[in-house]
Amino acid sequence: MSNDAVSISLFAHRLSALCEEMGAVLKRSAISPNIRDREDFSCALFDRSGQLIAQAAHIPVHLGSMAFAMADVVGAFDWQPGDVVVFNDPALGGTHLPDITVVSPVFLDTVVGTELFAFSATRAHHADIGGKSPGSMGVETSLEDEGLIISPCYWFEAGHEQAALAVRFRERVRAPEERLGDLSAQKAACMVGARRLAELPVAGLDEKITALMAVSEAYGRNAIDAIPDGRFTFEDALEDDGCGSGPLPIRVEITIAGDTATVDFSGSAAVTPGPVNCPMAVTAASVLYVFRCLMPAHTPQTSAVFHPINIVVPEGCLLHATDGAAVAAGNVETSQRIVDVVLGALAQAIPERIPAAAQGTMNNVIFGGDRSGSDQSGDDQHDGEPWLYYETLAGGMGAHAGGNGLSAVQCHMTNTKNSSIEVLEMHYPLQIREYAVRSGSGGDGLFVGGDGMVREWVVSADCSVSLLTERRTSMPYGLQGGDAGASGRNCLCREGVWQELAAKGSWQLQAGDVIRIETPGGGGFGIAEEK
């Protein structure tokens, strides 16, 4: 056993370094700012049965969902060397349509011949995947309207490109060449992963993977074992689905029994027309994120660490989206609320380890339009070409027993970087007028919640804006007597007149309009008077 411990430790380090290398290739060769600058992607390795054996930590929402994604895809193909499979279907391991996953098999030469051994995969958030709204992140009421649905299909079969995929992109997707360039970068990253894996000494590889999975499960069990047994419930709500339904309660009951946990979402709202539904993979990712935070930093990123966690979501629930339900915001908004309720429940069991609520939204903002004469960016070579700009905005983190919450940072399920103002202004008809910490928005308490942020864009060409935001009327909760953080605000200024915009929706903008987003602050912790 002991020598195994050493070799497992070495093996785990090697696999995670390998995923980092895949990430380096993807980041540097991708085209769209969302992937290259904001690093909205993840790279992972799976064993031949589709179990996650390593992942580079980039975006938490990808970790759990990737762990969930592959098992189905693996069995659906008769894999050959040179295959590359692409998918985004939320019903088949995807999250929302813009997250496209590229998978390639890894074959090893063994004494018995060439053998399927593992898979390398990358998942990246593409700036557009078609659908009614630019950026594919609008308020639609069906998956079909959200964009191109790609069930797992060959992009390359035994090394030969299948033209169908590129044809579908060119027919359905805005700026298809940019998307295909990003997909090429994803493929390149997969190839690097596969190549490096194939370079590992073949002897005993299977045994090492089995041992790694067994050991990594212990991290999960230890973390749960440290939580007192009991039943803990918590309820919060999504404000609305952007289509008139809401508030939508999200309810959880967590049962801790020894080193296992059951996380039951019975009693949560049913599937709703608007895009806040979550495929099971996203619900799982959100729960697993919280438990992962309770594990030590060096925990191997395998699916086995999550084996002791049983997630229960009834059919027909908003958190178990069925075929055809709109899901664009499930990944980026609902996931944050799932984290809020799971943390809220655990705060009753381990109050000293759980922070008050963070901003509880990713504040998705998508601008889009066609390049035309009114475009100030001077980019006249691309006259008439559609443009898209997507970003998510930071906010406040919750305060905790050890101190104040962080201000103006990405919280929980995302950690994407911002875009440089100069890059944005050089490439798009947008100008940033204000970008600041939103002072005083964190909830008061013995420890104060982190402040949210303010960002103001002036548009210099007619275009549209889509917003998918939350915590615009409700507030991120405080804990142990701390105050809630301030709600966010979405505003439009036209010809000097300010108006408040809804939390979710799309609006046509005129040159000169100003969009202002104030993001929520984090909740406070403890009673302020005890400061």
Next chain:
Amino acid sequence: MFLGVDTGGTFTDFVCFDADGMRFHKVLSTPDDPSLAIEQGIEELGLDASMLHVVHGSTVATNAILQRKGVHTLFVTHQGLEDLLTIGRQTRPELYQLCPDAIAPVVGRQDCIGISGRINASGDEQSVLDAGDLKRVIERVAAGGYEAVAVCLLFSFLNPAHERAIAKALHDTYSDDLFVSLSHQVLAEYREYERSATTFLNAYVGPLVQRYLQRLELSLGAKHLYVMHSAGGVMQAELAGQQAVRLVLSGPAGGLVAAQAIGAQLSEKHILTFDMGGTSTDVALIQGRASKTTEGEIAGMPVSLPMLDIHTIGAGGGSVAWLDEAGLPQVGPESAGARPGPVCYGLGGEKPTVTDANLLLGRMPANACLAGSMSLDMEAARSAFSQYGETLGLSAEAAARAVIDIAEEHMAGALRVVSVQRGYDPADFSLLCFGGAGGLHACALAEKLSMSKVIIPVASGAFSALGMLLGKQQSEFSRSRRFALQDNDTAAEMQQLFMQMQDEAVAQMQGLALTFERHVDMRYIGQGFHLTMACPDDDLEQLKQRFEQAHMQAYGHQLNRDVEIMTVRLSAFVERPLPVLPELCTSTEVAHPVAHSEIYGVGRVPHFMRADLKPGLSYEGPMLVLEDIATLWLARGWQMQVSTHGHLLLEKIDANQLVLEAVDV
């Protein structure tokens, strides 16, 4: 005569060449005033300071940033964007940390002020910088008692008029009493956060560096004082104060410059360097020249000036071994540092470290002189590893072996980052190893990465100081400007920018014969990252082809897209005859071991003094080679020769050759 002086955390190292050959010296550093150690060293070497050209590697800038002891600095930017440096890239440092500590930003909100003027993305003035703005900035400087001001305005690299106007207003009021850094002068490149941070840090440490170098110049009375900058060049001390942020890698750059020079001497073009210290390990890649990056970072802030691409990981001799929650052995990132240090130092350290493991396995002599004249406590190391191994079911020695394996995996990982992640195969490189602890791991690392050659250079214990003598006087200039490669005007407009930078270089290095090198940052249109390509002439078609090859090399694919240039770069340097390393006499006399020791898993091996090994003979592992502050472990399966300049050249013995020799016997 040239004297290289590198100030380190513990020692200040000296290297000089004179009629007697190359001389080295070491004195204890004097952190409160580094110049004291320098004066002491010059005196002990018996040199006449007034005859010296001193080239210095200084930690003044680096330490001030790391310890947050820069001067009181005001950050000037646009109204509404005052929090630019606080927000940074809006990411949180740790992904899975629910309760992170809030760390105060280097610059607080109270030290930022916004003005209303604005230049747009085309470089045109969109709103004017009015007199009220200037007045507010001037008043704020006096009211806040600021010693330095950093100004960073959007698109100043296209049109610096507003930054210049602010500088002029400040100068009119405060003349030279106020240190002012303008972003278009510090770094005329796009990306406002990186430019702001670099400019801010320059102002934050500028006055300190200026004062330090002025004092040093006076107290030494040397003929000339130069400082090594992060890109591996040497600059005049007068200039270094204005460009203080260029010194963050002043010392480590020296090591890479030396490695590059020794590589050239040995006709080894492809080198991976490996410098293992007590708490961290630096690695870098040399491909004829040391690679540079513009994505450097210090204390969590970006420094986007070109600097040598040194990758640092928190693993070194002092890295602590521990068992995690699932019973897996882990090494680092916690380090025992110099105090309490490894268990075997006997200074109160209780956790086993990599150094303890090396000692326990017999790979380091117990009477080795470390950091002075310390002798090492073998029994303490053994007992620490007995305890550690018990939980793993391993003997103390086997546990120590495991800890070394894991530490070496971390270090190999770092070497992979600078090679395979950049598209290079380490098997094509030689591993050049310097610093104190690296020699113990060199053979193992080479094997892990399929490398067959290792170089342990002469002066490896004062390697950065040696590099100080081997760097060229050099300055770097850059301008961000977007050019589509296929546009007709591109060649002419680029030429104009290059000429502007050349004029700037000539003004800066007056009276010197300059050589220029031109580079451009290129990318496929729309990509966020660039490759820096040499641009010797205006053949843009050829440039594009070379870019596409380089893209293939680095990322494994090409894109069917047009190519654009984002930034043009000029290096200006002064060619000067560099000192030549003296040759050693060859000898056919076999050196004798000074001792033997039992090494775990290997058996009894001889110890040789490095000074006894002369060029002309070949030695075969396993053996230990000892010098003052470093030990080399020549593993079984490796052979070694001494070059005529005293470098140890290790080569993996070809497995086939081994079989043949066996047959011969």
